[in-house]
Amino acid sequence: MDLAALYKEWASRLLGYMMSITRDRHLAEDALQNIFVKLATSRVDVTNHAVYLFRAARNEALSLSRRKGPRPLSLTDILAPEESAGSQVDPAALTSALNRLPEEQSEVVILHIVEGLSFKEIAEITGCSLDTAASRYRYALEKLKEFLRQWT
Amino acid sequence: MDLEKSFRALRWRNSAEPLERRVLSAARQARVEQRLWRWTWRGLAASVVLAVALNASVRSGPNPSSARKIDAPSGPAFEPAGMREFRDRARLAFSPPITPRKLPEVLR
Numbered sequence: 001m002d003l004a005a006l007y008k009e010w011a012s013r014l015l016g017y018m019m020s021i022t023r024d025r026h027l028a029e030d031a032l033q034n035i036f037v038k039l040a041t042s043r044v045d046v047t048n049h050a051v052y053l054f055r056a057a058r059n060e061a062l063s064l065s066r067r068k069g070p071r072p073l074s075l076t077d078i079l080a081p082e083e084s085a086g087s088q089v090d091p092a093a094l095t096s097a098l099n100r101l102p103e104e105q106s107e108v109v110i111l112h113i114v115e116g117l118s119f120k121e122i123a124e125i126t127g128c129s130l131d132t133a134a135s136r137y138r139y140a141l142e143k144l145k146e147f148l149r150q151w152t
Numbered sequence: 153m154d155l156e157k158s159f160r161a162l163r164w165r166n167s168a169e170p171l172e173r174r175v176l177s178a179a180r181q182a183r184v185e186q187r188l189w190r191w192t193w194r195g196l197a198a199s200v201v202l203a204v205a206l207n208a209s210v211r212s213g214p215n216p217s218s219a220r221k222i223d224a225p226s227g228p229a230f231e232p233a234g235m236r237e238f239r240d241r242a243r244l245a246f247s248p249p250i251t252p253r254k255l256p257e258v259l260r
Contacts, residue, residue, distance in 0.1 A: 003176055003179055003180070004176060007168070007172055007175065007176060008172075011168035011169075011171070011172070011175070012164060012166070012167050012168040012169070013164065014168070015164070015166055015167075015168040015171075016164025016165070016166060017164075019164075019166065025166065029171055032168060032171065032175060033171075033174070033175045033178050033179075036175050036176065036178070036179040037178055037179050037182040039179065040179035040180060040182050040183040041182050041183055041186045077165065078164065078165055078166070079162045079163065079164060079165065080162065080163060080165050081158075081161040081162050081163070082161045082162075082163050089155075089158040094158055094159060094162065095162070098159075109159065113156055113159040113160055113162070114159065114160070114162050114163075114164075141155060141156075144155060144159075145155060148155070
């Protein structure tokens with residue numbers, strides 16, 4: 001397993017995702033290191049890197065964030081729109097709206113829209129069924145539309 | 153309003169690049185330590201097996217009865233009662249018959 005190549009391809013995405021769970025940069029950094037240490041010492045033959053890595057990231061982030069109390073960061077500190085994207089919506093409004101969602105719904109939105117994972121992959125990562133992942137996403141979009149309508 | 157398109161423009165603010173050296177160094181060190189432990193345990197296991205095999209070969213050695221002598225006391229002092237008398241009678245019973253010697257011609 002080429003650790004350096006894996007790191008270059010996945011580390012920033014995993015770090016962002018773990019920060020969205022822990023809401024603490026230092027915890028997310030520790031979790032990232034733990035993941036790569038486990039990758040280096042395991043003999044697992046990974047077929048789907050995305051599912052394996054995001055599931056490991058989720059488990060590690062949840063494990064570390066259970067031990068610590070305060071969560072200083074909000075999603076506004078973790079996510080930002082690409083400058084060239086030309087979004088129709090105010091960027092601050094986007095992340096604020098996302099921040100107001102229940103965690104399991106914001107997680108599905110992040111994994112599906114930001115990371116581009118399928119609902120099947122999201123179900124494997126979060127340990128829920130395919131239908132649950134899809135319905136969380138649906139409810140999340142409805143709430144986001146409502147929040148953004150209030151913003152404008 | 154295309155909500156999904158708007159959200160698709162979101163990117164993670166933080167890069168993992170500054171952490172690369174530290175994370176990969178920790179990962180490689182963990183891998184080396186794991187291999188070291190694995191070989192240490194294999195060496196220990198091999199030495200235990202060798203010790204057991206050597207001990208077994210010493211015990212079974214060129215004079216197997218010596219192990220029995222060590223384990224069980226033997227000799228006249230440890231014979232069951234009456235065994236000596238039995239042995240003497242058996243010796244007499246199974247010894248060859250005494251044939252009278254022929255007298256020399258001179259004395260006949």
